[in-house]
Amino acid sequence: MSRTSTRRRRMWTAVGIVTILMAAIAGGVTYVKFFRELPAPYFASDEEHFLFGSTGTEAEQGVPYWIWLVLPRIFPEYLPRPGGYAALGILGKDGHEMPVGLSKVTVGFPRVGINCAVCHTARWREKPGDVPTIVPAAPAHQTGEQEYLRFLLACASDPRFNASTILGEISRNYRLSALDRILYRFAIIPFTRRGLLRMKRDSQWMEGRTEWGRGRIDPFNPVKFSILRQPVDQTIGNSDMVPLWNLKRHEGMAFHWDGMNPNLKEVVLSSALGDGATRRWVDRDMRKWDNTDPRQMSSLRRIQNYISDVQPPKYPFAVNAPAAQQGQAIFDSACAACHAFGGARTGTVIPAAEIGTDRHRIDMWTSGSVAAYNEYGEGHDWDFSAFRKTDGYVSVPLDGLWLRAPYLHNGSVPSITDLLEPPERRPKQFWRGYDVYDPVKVGFVTSGPDAEREGTLHDTSRPGNGNAGHLYGIDLPAESKRALIEYLKTQ
Ligand code: HEC
Ligand code: HEC
Numbered sequence: 394m395s396r397t398s399t400r401r402r403r404m405w406t407a408v409g410i411v412t413i414l415m416a417a418i419a420g421g422v423t424y425v426k427f428f429r430e431l432p433a434p435y436f437a438s439d440e441e442h443f444l445f446g447s448t449g450t451e452a453e454q455g456v457p458y459w460i461w462l463v464l465p466r467i468f469p470e471y472l473p474r475p476g477g478y479a480a481l482g483i484l485g486k487d488g489h490e491m492p493v494g495l496s497k498v499t500v501g502f503p504r505v506g507i508n509c510a511v512c513h514t515a516r517w518r519e520k521p522g523d524v525p526t527i528v529p530a531a532p533a534h535q536t537g538e539q540e541y542l543r544f545l546l547a548c549a550s551d552p553r554f555n556a557s558t559i560l561g562e563i564s565r566n567y568r569l570s571a572l573d574r575i576l577y578r579f580a581i582i583p584f585t586r587r588g589l590l591r592m593k594r595d596s597q598w599m600e601g602r603t604e605w606g607r608g609r610i611d612p613f614n615p616v617k618f619s620i621l622r623q624p625v626d627q628t629i630g631n632s633d634m635v636p637l638w639n640l641k642r643h644e645g646m647a648f649h650w651d652g653m654n655p656n657l658k659e660v661v662l663s664s665a666l667g668d669g670a671t672r673r674w675v676d677r678d679m680r681k682w683d684n685t686d687p688r689q690m691s692s693l694r695r696i697q698n699y700i701s702d703v704q705p706p707k708y709p710f711a712v713n714a715p716a717a718q719q720g721q722a723i724f725d726s727a728c729a730a731c732h733a734f735g736g737a738r739t740g741t742v743i744p745a746a747e748i749g750t751d752r753h754r755i756d757m758w759t760s761g762s763v764a765a766y767n768e769y770g771e772g773h774d775w776d777f778s779a780f781r782k783t784d785g786y787v788s789v790p791l792d793g794l795w796l797r798a799p800y801l802h803n804g805s806v807p808s809i810t811d812l813l814e815p816p817e818r819r820p821k822q823f824w825r826g827y828d829v830y831d832p833v834k835v836g837f838v839t840s841g842p843d844a845e846r847e848g849t850l851h852d853t854s855r856p857g858n859g860n861a862g863h864l865y866g867i868d869l870p871a872e873s874k875r876a877l878i879e880y881l882k883t884q
Contacts, residue, residue: 426576427501434497435688439699440529445489447496448508448692449678454669455504456545456589457581458497459569463562464548471547473540474846481544482535482607482826484516484527493527494536502573502581507668509696511536512610513637515796516828519709521843525828530703531796532634534608534804534837535826537849542596549589556582598625603857606849607826608634609804613758616667621765629857630757633804637700639792646740650802651755652787653763656779661697663766663777672773679775705793708882710832720880723873727866731788742785749862750786754802758782794884798836799825805853805860808836809881813874816861824848835878 433447465477472480479485484493491497494511498504515531518524548554556578563569569577598618605611611630617623632650640657647653648660662675681691724733731738745752760782770776786802800806804825811819811834823839826848831838838844853860866877 422572425501426572427580429499429501431499433692437687439687439695440703442687442692442695443508443699444486444493444510444514444529445491445496446508446692446695447498447506448665448668448696449670449674450506450508450665450668451496451498451504452500452506452674453671455498455500455506457577457585458503458505459563459567459577460559460582460585461505462566463559464545467553467558467562468544468548468551471544471551473537478541481537481540482516482533483511483541484514484535486527493529494533502576509637509664509668512538512634513700517796517830517837518828519830521829528706528796530636530638530700531705531793532608532636534634534798535828535847536634537605537607537826538610539599539605542592545589546593546596549586550593554582554586595619602629603631603855604849605631606851608799609825610634611757612667613762616663616766617757617759617762620666621762621769623759623762623765626759628757628759629753631803631857632754633799633802635789636705636793636797638703638705639701639790641701642734642792643740643790646790647742647783647787650786651758652742652783652785653758653781654779657697657701658775659777659779661693662775663780665693666769672770675775676773679773705796708795710830710882712882713879716876717879717883719873720876720878723866723869723877724880727869727877732791734790736788738788739790740787742783743788744785748786749864750801751803751805751857751859751861753857753859755784755786791881791884794881795830795835799823799839799851800836801860801863803858805851805858807839808834809878810834810874811836812863813866813869813877815864815867819853819860821853821860823851825851835882 430452434445436442436446465472469475474480478492483495486493491505493514494508496506496508498506510529512533513530514533515528516525516535517528518526559582560574560577595618596615598614599611609631612632614628614630618625635650644657645655647655648657654660654663666672666675678691678693681689682694684690687695730736731743733739745755763780763782766780767777794809798808800809800812806812806819807823807825808831820839824844825837825839827838827844829838829843839848852858866874869877
């Protein structure tokens with residue numbers, strides 16, 4: 394072999410080694426900066442874990458933290474009014490960096506995902522000037538989930554969603570390192586924009602269908618179309634948010650408004666998946682299911698334990714005790730069979746023809762979706778088997794009833810007083826989402842300038858918004874209704 398060819402070979406070997414080294418460094422940087430997942434922040438109390446902890450939604454569905462932070466400042470016009478994310482009914486709590494229901498985890502870079510509390514934590518006040526009370530596990534009647542999604546999508550569709558605008562705004566708050574600035578400029582910002590625009594295409598089906606409004610979502614159509622790959626149909630599944638308290642006492646009952654699954658663990662796991670957790674994350678979390686050390690245990694198990702035991706707050710206003718006692722007798726004869734713990738039909742699916750409420754939510758859930766969900770976890774330890782198709786709505790226990798307003802599966806009746814009226818006398822239009830409570834009608838205030846400013850209009854003539862059916866107690870004399878309402882306050 395000649396000397397030149399040996400030298401050339403050595404040179405190429407050196408080039409090869411340098412290339413491999415550079416690739417390894419680049420690979421290492423890519424891994425650390427884009428994919429390395431740091432442990433989720435630990436919260437000492439189960440309540441804080443529920444409010445702020447991670448349920449694995451950050452990696453795929455999360456928004457980069459610094460982008461998330463500056464969007465309301467760059468695009469305030471896409472929010473209903475000033476105030477940042479709070480204008481969407483997203484709740485802040487003193488002493489916490491993140492709002493309730495939004496979790497922050499570093500997967501390469503800090504990302505913001507949602508957790509259970511964004512839909513399962515409420516706020517209420519007695520008077521407009523009062524400091525609001527936040528109630529974990531209560532239905533989030535004030536939150537505009539669809540508005541939050543639409544806000545992110547509107548930002549991504551705006552030409553100002555670009556590196557110079559976003560990095561300029563970030564630099565007013567925080568000094569990113571030179572390497573991070575390069576990564577944000579050339580990768581994270583354009584990828585985020587592309588991801589959000591993809592989400593916009595995937596959620597095109599929402600357009601033209603009845604708005605969710607405050608305190609409601611269409612929880613299963615996104616799962617059907619995006620996760621279970623079911624064909625897009627014309628159904629409307631708008632559902633009122635539900636409370637997650639006291640679930641140990643709900644054991645054996647059907648969960649979800651239509652009773653689609655009676656197994657709490659499956660409902661908890663599928664909720665996390667539906668909100669954007671990956672199957673891989675759920676696999677990892679399930680391996681820790683039986684660990685009892687709060688620092689090591691499964692996040693979802695910790696949440697399941699919490700919602701099994703946490704109790705609803707008592708009705709905070711005066712109750713007329715003698716009237717409530719009379720009301721109990723009326724409840725026992727007219728309602729208890731379907732609503733009292735231990736009632737013969739409590740927690741079961743009451744056929745649609747019998748209950749007579751708006752049936753859109755029932756028809757949204759198809760037998761194709763049932764089969765697909767029961768197959769979705771095949772090969773995983775948590776494989777689902779309890780999803781089913783029903784034809785009715787569950788006669789839910791009424792624990793914490795005062796905070797479940799507005800009422801029925803689609804939130805179509807603002808107060809208990811209205812629910813005891815015949816459908817034609819129930820309000821046809823009202824505003825949902827305002828947090829001042831009305832102890833006279835027993836529900837939130839749903840009219841007047843404040844409610845109209847803070848809430849969204851519920852129009853019962855829109856598909857999926859109907860307020861018919863559930864005719865129990867409507868013919869009672871006024872005096873008996875008053876007594877029954879006093880009793881219902883104590884539930
Ligand atoms: C984006 C809003 C949203 C998020 C996030 C969310 N849920 Fe829900 N959840 C709902 C709605 C709405 C329902 C009622 C759905 C229906 O049946 O139509 C519901 C129903 C439930 C139920 C059934 C309760 C009953 O009594 O029937 C359970 C349990 C539950 N969710 C647990 C969770 C857990 C655990 C998480 C977090 C891992 C979670 N949810 C996250 C909106 C949400
Ligand atoms: C035959 C069973 C049955 C009887 C009797 C019955 N209900 Fe119901 N109730 C249901 C069902 C089913 C639902 C859910 C319907 C829906 O959301 O579309 C419901 C829903 C409710 C809700 C709304 C709960 C929420 O979280 O939004 C209230 C309040 C209520 N019932 C009160 C009463 C009262 C008061 C009586 C007695 C006067 C009564 N019900 C009698 C079956 C019954």
